[in-house]
Amino acid sequence: MPLLLLFACTGEMSNQIFLDDADFLAALPDESRQTLGFDADTTDATARGLGDRADLVDLSVGIASGVNSFVLRTLGVVDAVRELPPSERTEDGRRWGPYEVDCDVSAAMLMSRENGVYGWSVLGHPAAGEDATVLYGTHYAGTTVAGGDGTFVWDQGRWAEWCGTSETGLMTVDYDNREGVDLFVVVEDWSTEGEAPTDWAYAYRRTSDLGDFQYRTVTDLEADGSDALATVSVRDRWVPRQGGRSDAWVTGGGFGATTWTWSQCWGPTGRLVWQGDSQDLLEAVGDAADCLYSDAAEVDRL
Amino acid sequence: MIPLVLLGAVAFADVQRFAVVVGNDEGALGDARLYFAEQDARKMQGVLSELGGVSLMNTRALYGKSRADLMKVMSELRGPIASARQNGNQAVLYFFYSGHADDTALHLGRTTVGWDELTSLLDLSGADVRVAFVDACQSGSMTRRKGGKPAPSFVFDLQERLDARGSVIVTSSGTDEASQESDEIGGSYFTHYLASGLSGNADDDEDGRVTLTEAYRYVYHETVLRTSASRSGTQHPTQDWDLSANGEVVLTELGRANTGTLTLPATNPGTFAIFDLDRRMYVSQVEVQSADRRIALRPGRYLVQERLPSHLAVAEVQLAAKAAVTVDASRFKSGEYEQDVAKGSIDATIRAAKRPKLALHLLVGARGFSDPEIQAGYFPTTGALGLEGRFGWRDGKYLSADFLAGSGTGQLSIDGLGYPVPVDLDSATFGAGAGWRTPEFVVQAGGGLHLEAFWLRRRFPDAGVSDQELFTVAPGLAGWVGLHPGQFEIDLQLRVHYLPYVVDGRDDGMGFSELALAFGYRF
Structure with missing residues (x-):
């Protein structure tokens, strides 16, 4: 009987081809790994205790939200193919589409794989005009396919050209999923309705026991409609469910060539526990000894 | 064969005979499966058909069937029986059962038919005369319930209109007795001796007719004698008479149109087994002592054999319709035990039952x-x-x-x-x-x-x-x-x-x- 059982099996049953589909999809960026998030309690703090809210937390959450919405809009193209089986399979490649998308453009996603490195691109085919790649990336598999690192690029200018919108620019996202979430987002030559192109950069790192968000932005800090905008460099550091510290360096605007530093420490719900600045422009609040981080840390990734 | 049988039935213009033959090797839970019950029923169906004047058209045979099937055929027969009576004929119903039973009911496989219910079914058949043979354990319960006892002897002629109404019940055993099968004779003792008695062994007065009294006397005597030394104890057939007329019920006639007569003379006494070579079937065992024994058989080839201590004595006989063949000592030849076809037939039946x-x-x-x-x-x-x-x-x-x-x-x-x-x-x-x-x-x-x-x-x-x-x-x-x-x-x-x-x-x-x-x- 054992011999019979040993030799009786013929044929093959396997889901490998579908598991390969899943590997290809795992190499694509997704919302859970390529977006910015503050500790939940801290984020919730923006909606409660207005008088106690730390202004720099408020600013950072707003910035993160803006970055997220942009990234998510980009990833929407990728997410569309997650719900569909590939249109074509080869041993080391997949193709989805082409599908009709917005603006009389049809798009197809092409993926290839070699030695754990996945290359992918979304190729647009407009009703009028030349075919072009609007979104592309490279992913290096880690211990799992999804747990690796990579880069993707969104060409907003090409999309604007097809759809006749005014926003242009190039967004590059470097990510590392091997431990927590590590993002480096650079927006180059961003322009809306003829405005002068600007460059933005954001660095975000989040593990189970710390968060670190760095960015530099140009803003009307006094909100007085002045053309003299300030350059604000901010670094937020926090420990989930305990609190954190935000430090900002402001030049330009009303400060001219002077650099004004502004620091705030906050508790587990974003409640302000200490505030200080380099020129005593703001009311001193609390005791610096209550800060989770005693010293300021400079923006060092941008 | 069938046309001859039908012709035979036509000859009894004033008496229409019907038969319900039931055999079931299976019984209720705990009943050991029987080897020969259904085969015995088939044997009785043949005897009633060939010698008892029951046409195939008027016969209902149930082998291995259930209570529902019995109810159905009893119901089906009411029409023809009523029709026969309306035409001025006398209706006689034979009921034969071979199988398991207890003191309350017949066991038709997993289903049961109570003794009282069976009596009612027979009474409701509408037949003027009902004759029931029940070969089952504790079947005496049926006659005991009726409270009957043997009645004076009757004489009815098969070919004359029966001026009688009522029922006769003959059972194979007493109320607390087992009815036994025998591998040696290839069937139950009761049915074996009933069939061989009706075939001629019971014809005491040698008038060519076997009456109910003769048949009962023969069956009773042989069954008691053969079972007296068995482990299960002696088996005593019982009877219940409830007939409102004088006369004797003639069950079989040995000289009927489509049968021949085989005679084993007293000059060659012994115990002989008869085997139907054409149908590969063990027919009967006949004991010859001081008188000739006549057996009525359908036409065909038969093997008559006697088991002697050292060998078999074997005679092959060709029997034609209406013919009478005497098998005396000169017709026997010596044979080996390995050629014992009757025993082989019995063994084959047992093997089939064990399959x-x-x-x-x-x-x-x-x-x-x-x-x-x-x-x-x-x-x-x-x-x-x-x-x-x-x-x-x-x-x-x-x-x-x-x-x-x-x-x-x-x-x-x-x-x-x-x-x-x-x-x-x-x-x-x-x-x-x-x-x-x-x-x-x-x-x-x-x-x-x-x-x-x-x-x-x-x-x-x-x-x-x-x-x-x-x-x-x-x-x-x-x-x-x-x-x-x-x-x-x-x-x-x-x-x-x-x-x-x-x-x-x-x-x-x-x-x-x-x-x-x-x-x-x-x-």
Whole structure:
């Protein structure tokens, strides 16, 4: 009987081809790994205790939200193919589409794989005009396919050209999923309705026991409609469910060539526990000894 | 044969004879399966047909049937019996039963017919005269309930109108006695001597007719004598007379149109076995002492043999209709015991009774894999339809063979995919099982080993992926529980199998189950 059982099996049953589909999809960026998030309690703090809210937390959450919405809009193209089986399979490649998308453009996603490195691109085919790649990336598999690192690029200018919108620019996202979430987002030559192109950069790192968000932005800090905008460099550091510290360096605007530093420490719900600045422009609040981080840390990734 | 019999029936213009012959080797729970009950009934059907003036058209034979079947034929006969009486004929009904019984009822397989109910059925038949022979354990309960006792002798002629009404019941044993079968004579003692008595052995006055009194006297004497030394104890046939006329009921006539007469003369005494060579059937055992014995037989070739201490004495006889053949000593030749055809016939009957019974089942159910992850990711549960044959032995063993085909569609849920993968799943198995079942209750259960040759195919419609097939052998276990009323069976079957196949590195193996309702009939 054992011999019979040993030799009786013929044929093959396997889901490998579908598991390969899943590997290809795992190499694509997704919302859970390529977006910015503050500790939940801290984020919730923006909606409660207005008088106690730390202004720099408020600013950072707003910035993160803006970055997220942009990234998510980009990833929407990728997410569309997650719900569909590939249109074509080869041993080391997949193709989805082409599908009709917005603006009389049809798009197809092409993926290839070699030695754990996945290359992918979304190729647009407009009703009028030349075919072009609007979104592309490279992913290096880690211990799992999804747990690796990579880069993707969104060409907003090409999309604007097809759809006749005014926003242009190039967004590059470097990510590392091997431990927590590590993002480096650079927006180059961003322009809306003829405005002068600007460059933005954001660095975000989040593990189970710390968060670190760095960015530099140009803003009307006094909100007085002045053309003299300030350059604000901010670094937020926090420990989930305990609190954190935000430090900002402001030049330009009303400060001219002077650099004004502004620091705030906050508790587990974003409640302000200490505030200080380099020129005593703001009311001193609390005791610096209550800060989770005693010293300021400079923006060092941008 | 049939036209002759029908012609024979026409000859009895004023008397229409009907017969209900019932034999059932099976009884209720705990009743040992009988070897010869149905065969005895067939033998009696032949005697009543050939010598008793009962046409085939007026005969209802039930072998291995249930209470419902008996009710049905008794109901069916009421019409012809009433019709016969309306035409001015006298209606006589013979009832013969061979099988199990207890002190309350006949056991027709798993069903029962109470003694009182049987009496009512006979009374309701509408026949002027009802003659019942019941060869069953404790069958004396039937006559005891009636409270009857032997009545004065009657004389009725078969060819004359019976001026009588009422019933006669003859049973094979007393109220607390067993009715016994014998491997030596190839049947029950009672029926054996009843049949051979009606064939001529009971014709004491040698007038060529066997009356009920002669038959009863002969059966009683022989049955008591032959069972007196048996382990089960002496068996005493009983009778109950309830006839409102004078006369004697003639049961058989040895000189009927389509029979011949075989005479074993007193000049050659001994015990002779008679075997029907044409029909390969043991017919009778005849004892010849001080008087000639005449046996009425249908035309054909017969073997008459006497077992002597050193050898067999064998005579082959050709018997024609209306012919009379005397088998004296000069016709016998010496034969070896290995050529004992009568004994061989009995042995063949016993072997046949010991052969397993076949039940065929239609299977309707489902086939699925036990591991929920395997089920969700690889092989969805499908419906299944099939056939099974199960051979059951008397001692509870069974062997089965089956075919089960499964087919269905489903969707695979695969980790990492945001969409389900449609799949068509087809499977087919040829299985074989061996196990044991509980005793033959109406509710019965069984279980054992089961081995399947298993073929499985997956197709992925519109996915651009090739079909996948697998063939393997899967060992497993099977169990069932169900209702087995009469010949019908309804089982709930569960089979669990191990599939010796590793899919995508899942080295923990796979198990699959089949759950089915089995609708069956036992032959």
